[in-house]
Amino acid sequence: MNEPPTEVPATTPVPPRVRLLRARIAGMLPYLGPAFVASVAYIDPGNYATNIESGARFGYTLLWVIFAANLAAMLIQSLSAKLGIATGRNLAEVCRERFPRPIVWAMWVVAELVAMATDLAEFLGAALGFALLFHFPLLIGGLLTGVATFAILALERYGHRPIEAVITAFVGIIAGCYVVETVLEQPDWGAIASHAVIPRFAGPESVLLATGILGATVMPHVIYLHSALTQHRIVPRTSEEARRIFRFEVLDVVIAMGVAGLVNAAMLVMAASTFHSRGLAHVGTIEEAHRTLEPLLGPLASAAFAVSLLASGLSSSTVGTMAGQVVMQGFLHRTIPVWLRRGITMLPALLVIALGLDPTRTLVISQVVLSFGIPFALIPLIRFTADRRLMGALANHRLTTLVASVLAALIVALNLFLLWTTFAGGVV
Numbered sequence: 001m002n003e004p005p006t007e008v009p010a011t012t013p014v015p016p017r018v019r020l021l022r023a024r025i026a027g028m029l030p031y032l033g034p035a036f037v038a039s040v041a042y043i044d045p046g047n048y049a050t051n052i053e054s055g056a057r058f059g060y061t062l063l064w065v066i067f068a069a070n071l072a073a074m075l076i077q078s079l080s081a082k083l084g085i086a087t088g089r090n091l092a093e094v095c096r097e098r099f100p101r102p103i104v105w106a107m108w109v110v111a112e113l114v115a116m117a118t119d120l121a122e123f124l125g126a127a128l129g130f131a132l133l134f135h136f137p138l139l140i141g142g143l144l145t146g147v148a149t150f151a152i153l154a155l156e157r158y159g160h161r162p163i164e165a166v167i168t169a170f171v172g173i174i175a176g177c178y179v180v181e182t183v184l185e186q187p188d189w190g191a192i193a194s195h196a197v198i199p200r201f202a203g204p205e206s207v208l209l210a211t212g213i214l215g216a217t218v219m220p221h222v223i224y225l226h227s228a229l230t231q232h233r234i235v236p237r238t239s240e241e242a243r244r245i246f247r248f249e250v251l252d253v254v255i256a257m258g259v260a261g262l263v264n265a266a267m268l269v270m271a272a273s274t275f276h277s278r279g280l281a282h283v284g285t286i287e288e289a290h291r292t293l294e295p296l297l298g299p300l301a302s303a304a305f306a307v308s309l310l311a312s313g314l315s316s317s318t319v320g321t322m323a324g325q326v327v328m329q330g331f332l333h334r335t336i337p338v339w340l341r342r343g344i345t346m347l348p349a350l351l352v353i354a355l356g357l358d359p360t361r362t363l364v365i366s367q368v369v370l371s372f373g374i375p376f377a378l379i380p381l382i383r384f385t386a387d388r389r390l391m392g393a394l395a396n397h398r399l400t401t402l403v404a405s406v407l408a409a410l411i412v413a414l415n416l417f418l419l420w421t422t423f424a425g426g427v428v
Contacts, residue, residue, distance in 0.1 A: 031248035033164035034229035035256035036171055037319055038077050041118070041219035042070075042260040043174055044316035045125020045309060046366070048286050051264055054209045055271025056283040060188075060195035061202045063268055065210045068199075070261030072214075072407050074253055076378070079385045079396070079404060080223045081249040084230030085242060086394040087384075091227045091377065092330020094384055107376050108331035114373030115221045115327055116345055119320035121366040123149075123349035124359045125286075126313025132290050133306035142353045145313065146346045152318045153338050160229060163318070170315035175259055177308035178266035184297045187273035196265070208421065211414050218411055220370065220377035221323035228326040239393035246394055286359070321345060374415055378408045 014022075054062045084090055089097075092111070096104050123145055130141030155162040201207050230249060236242035274296055275283045283292055286309065294302040321342050329335045352362050382404045388395040396404070 028248060028251070030234065031245065032252045032255070033161065033168065034081060034226055034233065034249070035077060035252040036168045036259075037164055037229060037322075038080075038222040038226040039256040039260040040167055040171060040312070040315045040319050041222040042073055042257065043171070043263045043312055044118075044122050044219075045128070045286070045313050046118075046121050047264055048125070048267060048289075048309060048312070050209070050212050051267035052271045052275075052283065052286070052289050054206075054213065055268040055273075056275040056289075057281045058202045058206045058209070059272040059276040060191050060269065061200060061206060062210050062213065063192065063195040063265060063272075064197060064199050065213045066264045066268060067196055067261060069214050070257055070264070072411070073218075073260070074257045075400075075404060075407065076218060076223065076381070077226055077257060078250050078253045079381055079400075080226040081230045081253060082246055082391070082394050083381065083385055084227035084233075085236065085245050085249065086391045088231050088235065089227075090231050090326055090330050091224050091381055091384070092327050094390075095380055096331055096333070098384075099380075104331055108327065110373050110376045111220065111224065111327040111331065112324065114370055115320055115324040116348065117366040117369035118219065118221055119317055119324070119345045120349050120352070120362065122313055122316040122320050123346055124313070124352065124362055126310055126317055127349070127353060128286060128359055129306055129310025129313050132287070133303065133310055138353045138359070139350070142346075142350050145317065146342070146350075148314050149318050149321065149346075150339060150342055152314065153321060153342055156322075156338060160233075163322070164229075167315050167319065170311045171256075171259060171263075173311040174308045174315075175263055177304040177311070178263055178270070180304040181270045181297075181301060182266055184301050185270055185273045187269050192269060211418060214411065214414050218374050218378055220373040221320060221327070223377040223381055224326050224330065225319065225323040228330070242393055372419075375408075375412050378411065382408055 051066070054065075080091065083094065087094060092108075095107055099107070123142070126145040126148070127138055127141035130136055130144050131138045134141075136144070152163065152166055155166065201210065234245055236245055271283065271289065275281065275289070275292065278296065280292060283289055290302050290305050290309075293305055321338060324341055324345065325335060325338060352359075382396075382401060384390055385394075385404075386396045386401040
């Protein structure tokens with residue numbers, strides 16, 4: 001007589017710890033995303049030039065500056081996210097409510113100029129990425145960049161989430177490319193560990209470059225944008241809910257800015273271990289770095305570099321356009337179709353390309369314009385987030401306000417110093 005078949009359970013029992021972990025991750029996912037959008041501004045094409053020059057000229061010496069700047073970025077972006085959660089309004093909207101109308105108009109003009117200057121650099125970076133990767137003329141790369149960013153921005157009709165997913169994917173591509181670069185170049189990990197935590201300089205020129213890295217810590221347009229991305233995402237009903245949402249947003253900021261910091265560090269490490277170690281300290285532009293990588297590390301390294309630059313340019317240019325929309329809507333309560341804004345803001349970049357101007361030089365000029373806008377975003381942000389009547393349970397602790405104020409004073413001073421050296425040195 002045959003034995004009856006043993007009954008096999010339909011599913012394997014899931015251990016309680018795994019179920020708890022899955023539940024925590026599922027509960028956390030709705031809060032993740034805004035900081036990844038903001039983090040793109042910290043790995044935009046403007047960072048490429050600064051990090052490559054720092055690594056090529058001074059090796060791993062300034063690695064600690066990148067990590068210090070990254071900690072500052074985490075604090076500033078968490079304040080921006082907190083303003084949106086606590087007030088249900090973005091920074092531009094709060095400025096419109098609390099400042100006299102002439103100041104609001106002046107702030108809007110400055111914010112628009114900053115958004116356009118930043119977008120110019122990011123658009124050029126994407127065009128350069130197309131040109132380096134597919135060996136197109138730069139103008140063709142610019143037109144392709146316009147088409148690609150139009151396509152990404154078209155996702156906005158479905159809400160912020162699809163765009164956040166695309167931007168997060170771009171961040172993943174950039175990080176993946178630098179994992180490839182790191183494997184190929186085989187850096188000195190002992191030296192990296194030492195220079196990542198011990199502050200040091202290598203002469204006056206290294207101090208100036210460190211100032212440039214720190215000065216670029218604040219990207220004014222994403223301060224406005226980050227508060228807009230969190231303002232209606234999940235509306236808290238109680239003070240306790242607001243605190244819980246903010247804790248998740250802090251986690252979002254730490255993860256996203258941590259990835260951005262590691263990518264920036266990888267850029268510097270690549271330049272240090274590939275160029276500086278071979279005596280190629282003169283490599284200071286994006287084009288030179290791409291041209292020099294292939295004979296040193298092979299075609300995969302130069303291709304990964306171009307792909308990362310393309311992903312950086314496309315994502316940051318998209319974010320720049322979104323920020324421009326937030327600024328106009330917040331300060332003026334008016335808006336224009338996003339495709340029209342994209343079309344208008346891509347014209348200066350196409351003009352720069354058509355005139356044959358140097359892309360790296362244009363990046364430098366755009367960073368100068370950006371420096372002017374920092375106080376207009378950073379100082380109101382700290383003032384508003386310290387106001388208990390406005391922020392309620394999420395008002396800054398006094399120590400937070402003190403640290404943020406000292407940081408703001410340092411960053412503004414560094415950017416003023418950069419402006420002075422730029423004009424005095426005749427860079428522009």
